[in-house]
Amino acid sequence: MKKFKRIKAYNKKYREELEESLKIINPYLIDAFTKYYGEEYKDKITDVISNIMYTFFISEPFLKVLNCYGSDISKHDKRVCKYYLKYLHACQMDELDKCIICSSLEKEDLLESDFIDCLKTNFSFYTIVSDDEEKSFYHAIFLSIFSISLKIIIHEINHAFMTEVVAVTKNEWITPSLFIYPECEELFNDYITNKIISKYDGIIPYALKKFRYVHKYEFYFSLIKKFYDAFEDVIKESIMIKNFNLLWEYAGKEDFYLFCSLIQKYYLQDGFTEEEVANLEELVLRMRVHASSIIPEDFDSYINELESLGYRVRKLGKDL
Ligand SMILES: [Zn+2]
Numbered sequence: 001m002k003k004f005k006r007i008k009a010y011n012k013k014y015r016e017e018l019e020e021s022l023k024i025i026n027p028y029l030i031d032a033f034t035k036y037y038g039e040e041y042k043d044k045i046t047d048v049i050s051n052i053m054y055t056f057f058i059s060e061p062f063l064k065v066l067n068c069y070g071s072d073i074s075k076h077d078k079r080v081c082k083y084y085l086k087y088l089h090a091c092q093m094d095e096l097d098k099c100i101i102c103s104s105l106e107k108e109d110l111l112e113s114d115f116i117d118c119l120k121t122n123f124s125f126y127t128i129v130s131d132d133e134e135k136s137f138y139h140a141i142f143l144s145i146f147s148i149s150l151k152i153i154i155h156e157i158n159h160a161f162m163t164e165v166v167a168v169t170k171n172e173w174i175t176p177s178l179f180i181y182p183e184c185e186e187l188f189n190d191y192i193t194n195k196i197i198s199k200y201d202g203i204i205p206y207a208l209k210k211f212r213y214v215h216k217y218e219f220y221f222s223l224i225k226k227f228y229d230a231f232e233d234v235i236k237e238s239i240m241i242k243n244f245n246l247l248w249e250y251a252g253k254e255d256f257y258l259f260c261s262l263i264q265k266y267y268l269q270d271g272f273t274e275e276e277v278a279n280l281e282e283l284v285l286r287m288r289v290h291a292s293s294i295i296p297e298d299f300d301s302y303i304n305e306l307e308s309l310g311y312r313v314r315k316l317g318k319d320l
Helices: 002-037 039-050 060-069 075-090 093-099 113-121 150-162 182-199 216-240 245-251 253-268 274-293 296-308
Strands: 053-057 100-103 125-130 137-144
Touching: 002 039, 002 053, 002 075, 002 100, 002 150, 002 182, 002 216, 039 150, 060 075, 060 113, 093 100, 093 113, 113 125, 125 150, 137 150, 150 182, 150 216, 182 216, 182 253, 216 245, 216 253, 216 274, 245 253, 245 274, 253 274
Parallel strands: 053 137
Antiparallel strands: 053 100, 125 137
16 A cells, blocks of 8 residues: 555645644534524533544545536545545455544444444444443544535534434444434434524634535425424424424424425425425424414423423423
8 A cells, every 4th residue: 555655644634634623613613503502502512512523534435426526626636536536446345444534433433334334335424332331422423524514514413412312232323313204304404504504603714614515405495494484492492302202292293294204205206396395384384283282281291291301391482
């Protein structure tokens, strides 16, 4: 691998640039998430954001896409990108850890088969890593070089908040999803990400604005906007107190599940008609009616039940 010794120099430069950038944005990130979710969650937000384990890696699928379609990246970056691709091809399976530019995770964790699969197929992603005794877990974010931006970082961090961990073992972690289906969850996560970015009021280092991509998710925001506007407070509350039942009960489970499954379907079928949007809007209206029909006493007893289980519940101010 001698002929690829320049990779080392590139990696070192990236690592320093990215690590420095993360340090700079950390307080502004905490501030933006706090402004979005509410001052009462500041400690929790600070704790999660400050303890995230970051890994920077070289993602072959992403480099390939960039190599073919990345018309707005500089010639120099394109050359570096091709160089990385050649380097990855020269790597053998057992050298997969060479894709890792740097990580705050243990090397043994990184070489686990689940991670290897993810590194080979994903762009950037969020996951959970448990410690050896399976007593605690860490939020881990994997960022693929050439794609890292403030938006990607906020998107991945928000996954950490949107993930309710029910159980963790060394091999798997069980996490129900607030929006039931993975793509539906992604759409909402990305929509919320944009809201958090609008609250970000700080420096954005060059390394985090050099590459900016518009994800396919953005084309589907019109499908979820009405639901989000109607249930914004409950969504935030459910995420922060990690009780997804709150939103499900509020919107009415059956209609909510139907809504999520339709979103998932329209996203996967790569498009939607006006009629389909109208159907969704009707469904949102029905869920709003359901939410407003919840008898305050019923809801109070539900909240009491939550509080007796140790959840901190804030009464919602917004009239649905
Ligand atoms: Zn995501």
